[in-house]
Amino acid sequence: xxxxxxxxxxxxxxxxxxxxxxxxxxxxxxxxxxxxxxxxxxxxxxxxxxxxxxxxxxxxxxxxxxxxxxxxxxxxxxxxxxxxxxxxxxxxxxxxxxxxxxxxxxxxxxxxxxxxxxxxxxxxxxxxxxxxxxxxxxxxxxxxxxxxxxxxxxxxxxxxxxxxxxxxxxxxxxxxxxxxxxxxxxxxxxxxxx
Amino acid sequence: xxxxxxxxxxxxxxxxxxxxxxxxxxxxxxxxxxxxxxxxxxxxxxxxxxxxxxxxxxxxxxxxxxxxxxxxxxxxxxxxxxxxxxxxxxxxxxxxxxxxxxxxxxxxxxxxxxxxxxxxxxxxxxxxxxxxxxxxxxxxxxxxxxxxxxxxxxxxxxxxxxxxxxxxxxxxxxxxxxxxxxxxxxxxxxxxxxxxxxxxxxxxxxxxxxxxxxxxxxxxxxxxxxxxxxxxxxxxxxxxxxxxxxxxxxxxxxxxxxxxxxxxxxxxxxxxxx
Numbered sequence: 001x002x003x004x005x006x007x008x009x010x011x012x013x014x015x016x017x018x019x020x021x022x023x024x025x026x027x028x029x030x031x032x033x034x035x036x037x038x039x040x041x042x043x044x045x046x047x048x049x050x051x052x053x054x055x056x057x058x059x060x061x062x063x064x065x066x067x068x069x070x071x072x073x074x075x076x077x078x079x080x081x082x083x084x085x086x087x088x089x090x091x092x093x094x095x096x097x098x099x100x101x102x103x104x105x106x107x108x109x110x111x112x113x114x115x116x117x118x119x120x121x122x123x124x125x126x127x128x129x130x131x132x133x134x135x136x137x138x139x140x141x142x143x144x145x146x147x148x149x150x151x152x153x154x155x156x157x158x159x160x161x162x163x164x165x166x167x168x169x170x171x172x173x174x175x176x177x178x179x180x181x182x183x184x185x186x187x188x189x190x191x192x193x194x
Numbered sequence: 195x196x197x198x199x200x201x202x203x204x205x206x207x208x209x210x211x212x213x214x215x216x217x218x219x220x221x222x223x224x225x226x227x228x229x230x231x232x233x234x235x236x237x238x239x240x241x242x243x244x245x246x247x248x249x250x251x252x253x254x255x256x257x258x259x260x261x262x263x264x265x266x267x268x269x270x271x272x273x274x275x276x277x278x279x280x281x282x283x284x285x286x287x288x289x290x291x292x293x294x295x296x297x298x299x300x301x302x303x304x305x306x307x308x309x310x311x312x313x314x315x316x317x318x319x320x321x322x323x324x325x326x327x328x329x330x331x332x333x334x335x336x337x338x339x340x341x342x343x344x345x346x347x348x349x350x351x352x353x354x355x356x357x358x359x360x361x362x363x364x365x366x367x368x369x370x371x372x373x374x375x376x377x378x379x380x381x382x383x384x385x386x387x388x389x390x391x392x393x394x395x396x397x398x399x400x401x402x403x404x405x406x407x408x409x410x411x412x413x414x415x416x417x418x419x420x421x422x423x424x425x426x427x428x429x430x431x432x433x434x435x436x437x438x439x440x441x442x443x444x445x446x447x448x449x450x451x452x453x454x455x456x457x458x459x460x461x462x463x464x465x466x467x468x
Contacts, residue, residue, distance in 0.1 A: 036294040143405060144328060144452030145296065151406035154259070 034060075039145055040171030046104070046132040049116035054132065057171065063098045063194055064167045065187065068139075068148050070107035070158050071119040079180045080162050081123055086184040087164070088128070092192050098169075099191060101125070104142060105133040106150050106158040147176065166190045241267040241465065242389045249350050252440045263350040268343060269462035271380035271391055272322035272399060273334060275312045281334045283310060288330060297329035301455040321377040322397050322460040328452040331400045331461035340463035342402040345447070347464060349440075352393040354386040361386075361394065365439040368395045373458050394439070398446060400461040407448040 034040050040057035048054050065087055069077040084101050091099050105111035111119075116131040125131070134142075143150055150160035166175040166187050175190035244267070248260035282289050282303075289309040293302055304325050305318070312318050326334075328342075335341050343351070355361055364383070383395035450456075 037296045039296070041294060041296055140403065140405075147451060149405045149407070149448075151403070 035170055035172055037173075038171035039167060039173065042138075042141065042145065044134060044138040044141065046134045046138070047113055049113055049120050049131040051113040054130070059100060059102070059130075059167075060171065061098075061169050062100045063095060063169065063191055064100050064102045064165075065191075066102040066104070066146060066165045066167065067163065068104045068106055068143060068146065068150070068160065070105050071111050071115055072107065072157065076160070076162055076180060078123070080164070081125075083164060083177075083180065083182060083184065087187050087191075090184050090188045092188070095191055095194070099128070101129045103129065103131045104139065105131070106139060106143075106152075106160060107156075108133060108136045108139060109156070146173070166194075168194050240270050242270055243467065244268055244347070244351050244388055247350065249353055251346075252349065252437060252444065261346050261350070263347055265467045266343070266347055267340075267465040267467060268347070268351055268388075268390060269340075269464070270385075270389060272397060272460045272462045273331075274320050274380055275306070275323045276319040278323040278326070278334065279310065279312055281337055285333070285337065288333060293330070295453070297333075297453055298327040299453050299455055301325050301457070302327060302330070304455070305457065317376050320379040322380050322392070324377065324397060324457050324460045325455040326400075326460065327455050328400050328404065328450070332402070334461075335463035338463055340465045342400055342461060343464035345401040345403050345406060348399065348401045351388060351390055352386075354388045354390070354393075362437075362439060365394045369439070369442065377458070397458050397460045398443070398456070400459065401447070404447045404450055405452070407444050 034057070040060055042056055044055070046054050046056070065084055067080050067084065069080060071077075081103070088099070088101065105116065111133045113133070116133060120129060120131055146163060146165050148161055148163045150158050152158055161178065162180050164177045164182070164187060165173050168174045174194060175187055177186050244263075244265060246263065246265045248262045251261045286292055286309075287294075290303045290306060291309050302325060303323075306312050307314065332342055378396065380396070381391050383392040385391040386393055450459075
């Protein structure tokens with residue numbers, strides 16, 4: 001009898017121990033390692049329109065739709081935002097809470113948190129939108145990853161290509177559209193598959 | 195040092211007016227000294243100081259102002275395989291088997307024998323390293339306390355005439371030949387008047403903002419950038435239509451992505467003048 005009790009006790013201990021052990025593991029590990037081609041491997045820190053700092057990997061698990069703009073941009077940027085809104089309006093229902101729209105500024109000199117916030121309200125962007133700025137070097141690096149080309153002009157404005165990227169939950173670029181006024185279905189169909 | 199010493203001593207003997215004159219002459223003196231310093235730094239750090247100046251951009255339209263480039267240091271040679279191996283040994287995440295596909299495509303260092311070995315014979319040690327991505331080149335320069343040259347800096351520095359020959363002839367002659375199996379050592383093409391070597395004639399080179407050039411088929415509809423260069427009017431916007439070599443460079447740059455590796459594309463580093 002004593003043996004059985006000892007046995008049961010041991011089993012109970014093992015069970016509790018392994019259980020609590022599991023819990024700790026879950027808390028410690030955010031998930032499997034990032035795929036090597038994930039944008040979330042970038043270690044740089046950005047600031048958003050609310051003045052909070054953010055690393056892109058904090059978006060893990062979401063489905064970001066990303067592009068790059070600058071707030072003083074008169075022509076192409078409002079149009080690319082319109083294209084993103086078109087995507088927003090066609091996101092399938094079950095993906096709505098996962099999709100997040102990310103705009104990163106080219107203009108490290110002028111676009112700070114306050115300016116981005118003002119721009120967001122001017123463009124009527126809700127809290128599904130994240131607007132980021134950082135130093136010129138990290139902006140150049142991100143542009144390389146997203147295949148966006150740009151050049152600062154002597155007057156301080158930026159010439160740039162217009163590329164929309166959809167990232168998967170692990171930060172891998174799953175789809176891109178280039179140009180203005182593109183059919184949103186190209187991207188929404190990708191989002192559906194994720 | 196000597197100049198400072200002179201000013202200090204002179205200060206005791208001269209009035210303020212004299213001091214201003216002296217200051218100006220010291221400045222002039224400083225300028226002449228700086229050219230000597232250039233020679234010195236060439237010998238020591240493997241870099242030369244490129245003076246501030248302007249140049250006519252290749253693809254700005256003819257009314258555009260000249261492009262102004264501020265003084266900076268530039269490596270005399272492109273980075274060699276042996277130098278790059280030091281970097282890889284110190285930073286194994288940049289070895290062939292460890293590097294992330296985000297940062298370099300599958301061709302990364304494919305001409306090397308293995309992760310930490312260039313080749314059995316030492317032939318390639320002093321040839322320029324190629325098959326490196328923009329990210330890899332940037333990381334190397336950072337490790338050295340340097341940076342990649344800007345596109346405008348590179349073009350400005352590359353415009354300097356070689357000592358005794360016609361720059362266009364060298365370039366077109368180079369373009370017309372296929373790549374040799376083993377690239378020649380750095381320093382095999384003539385140096386230009388800044389004492390930079392191999393700016394043309396050996397390899398293509400990465401620049402920091404290579405992605406500021408857009409010449410894709412969609413440059414009419416998409417990018418506002420560089421429409422002067424290849425839009426409906428042919429190449430009417432280009433400042434020097436006979437500069438075939440520059441057409442090639444800009445077209446090549448526009449075709450690149452930052453993780454691409456190419457078997458005749460390497461790099462050299464630059465540095466700010468503090």
